[in-house]
Amino acid sequence: MSKSLKPSRRDFLQGAAAVGTATMFHSATSQVFGAESPNERPAFATIGLRNQGWVITRSALAATDVVALADVDANILGATAEKMVKEKKTKKPDTYKDYRKVLDRDDIDAVLIATPDHWHTKIAVEAMYAGKDVYCEKPLTLTIAEGKLIEKVVKETGRVFQVGTMQRSQNNFIKAVALVRSGRIGDLKKVTCGINAFQSSPSIPVAPVPEGLDWDFWLGPAPKVDYRALPKIREGYGGGVPFHSNGHYSFRNWHAYSGGRMTDWGAHHVDIANWAIGDTETGPSKIKPLEFKMATEHKDGYPIAKDCYNSATDFQVQVAMPGGVQMLIKSDGDNGILFEGTKGRFFVNRGKIVGKPVEDLESNPLPSDAMEKVYGGKVTNNHVVNLINGMKARTQPISDVWSHNRMLEICHLSNIAMRLDRELSWDPDKREIIGDEQASTFMARENRKGYEINA
Incomplete structure (x- = not known):
């Protein structure tokens, strides 16, 4: 034309x-x-x-x-x-x-x-x-x-x-999913997601808003609060911002803006685990915090202190997945994912994929199209290009919203369980917390007036 x-x-x-x-x-x-x-x-x-x-x-x-x-x-x-x-x-x-x-x-x-x-x-x-x-x-x-x-x-x-x-567009993780789906470790029994700990902060005082930053607009849907920062500066691209603050690089440490390490690295590794398990259209039945530490004391799920980080710093959360698979999300040990089955186990992260099932590929390689079947077509290591290909074909790309939300529900529920210090039961069909009205109130949050979502 x-x-x-x-x-x-x-x-x-x-x-x-x-x-x-x-x-x-x-x-x-x-x-x-x-x-x-x-x-x-x-x-x-x-x-x-x-x-x-x-x-x-x-x-x-x-x-x-x-x-x-x-x-x-x-x-x-x-x-x-x-x-x-x-x-x-x-x-x-x-x-x-x-x-x-x-x-x-x-x-x-x-x-x-x-x-x-x-x-x-x-x-x-x-x-x-x-x-x-x-x-x-x-x-x-x-x-x-x-x-x-x-x-x-x-x-x-x-x-x-x-x-x-x-990570869904990175070869190590696509290969990991292909190994599990090809039965190279037998029946999957346990998957451990190591996502590292967060550090707590000292008291962070109210401070002048940095020149050039529209703090009210940055807060947007979140509650109106003062800007807080300590004078130590973080360097790097776009640097010159405080290392400890309630904005910029540190936003993930605050409930009002994020879900801490659980939804940061957890959104990566729990996603790959869920993808390999094949439970992207369902979810867990129980979420149990085995041990954890919050950055500050909480009451009824809300932080008492207002001047310091408040997300979980250290944790081990056990998740009961369909088919009897146990998922463990923890902040200690290697950052990555350990898959354990009836015939072996292997570990994967961004730098390596190791274990006997991986070594066995030298003599017994995966089928030539195994990774393409996992990826849904030709593998591209550029995740944005995968979007562009989807735009051209009008098809959803490899990280679609439905599978992502099913995975992210595990992370959100883990945070709720830690904030309330109790096990939660979850209905994966209705996508509702069972028998806990207080915990259910944490499933949604009201936006600040003037920043409502019109939908």
């Missing part, structure tokens, strides 16, 4: 909404993402730029044009735009403090979301309603209820949605 005859993005989105079918999405998107001309590269924008924001932006530049950036911190916003020009030789992207200006643009096909976790759901839902496909960093949600909402909107809008559990 000649360029002059192509539908505008506004025509495409309005037509797709009116027809409401996958066929319409596939047809129109095939025209938008024609592969023959460099001018047909999809247009992306990144919202939230520290840490993973730059990592996924850099990955996207391999196959897209990143035309816009958004961040509530003017310092990292400007630094990232300059970095794209100097290091990647791109045209300088448009920059915005308010992400909604990105969503208003008709020329942007997809957004990459790398904000703190408490912003993920609101931005993702609004992006889908604005006709954008989505890549959102892990953990996808702050609560179990948010996961259910995102699933509803994906289904309603037909958007393609990739979660940033990029």
Whole structure:
């Protein structure tokens, strides 16, 4: 089709909404993402730029044009735009403090979301309603209820949605899943996810908001609180921010913005464990904290102190999975996943995959297509490119929201169990906590007025 005859993005989105079918999405998107001309590269924008924001932006530049950036911190916003020009030789992207200006643009096909976790759901839902496909960093949600909402909107809008559990696009982990599914360790009996501990913090005083940071906008859906920070500075890309604070790099340590180490590294390793077990459409029956330590004292599940980190620092949580498989999530030992079956065991992390079943591959290799069967097609080590392939085909990528949420429910429930210091029973069909009204209140969280999710 000649360029002059192509539908505008506004025509495409309005037509797709009116027809409401996958066929319409596939047809129109095939025209938008024609592969023959460099001018047909999809247009992306990144919202939230520290840490993973730059990592996924850099990955996207391999196959897209990143035309816009958004961040509530003017310092990292400007630094990232300059970095794209100097290091990647791109045209300088448009920059915005308010992400909604990105969503208003008709020329942007997809957004990459790398904000703190408490912003993920609101931005993702609004992006889908604005006709954008989505890549959102892990953990996808702050609560179990948010996961259910995102699933509803994906289904309603037909958007393609990739979660940033990029270990699903790394060979070590794909091979690990293939080994388990091929029966190389017999019947799987136990899987241990080592996800490292968090450190507690000293008392963190109220401090002046750093110049260039819109603190109220950073808080967004979370409760209004003062900015806190200690003077020690953390270096690195986009550095010059406090090492201890209730924002920037330290947000994962606070219940209001994240789920601590459990939903940070847990979202990676519990995901691979769940993928290998094959329980991506169901879930656990019981979650039991064997031992744990919180960063500060809690009462009725809420931290008493307001001036220090409050997530779990050390823990061992036992999870009863379907088929009698036992999952152990712990903060000590090697970071990675140990699979144990009736015929052997092996360990995998980002740097290695070791054990006798792995050694046996030299004489008895996996079938040539074993990893492709796990991955659902040709393996790409670029997780963002896997999204782009899904956008072209109008199919969900390797880290879809449904399997991610089933896994993340384990992490959320583990956090609830530790905060309340008791075992929880879970109905994986109804996706509800059984017989514990207090624990059930932790499955959802109300957004601050003015930052509600309109869905």
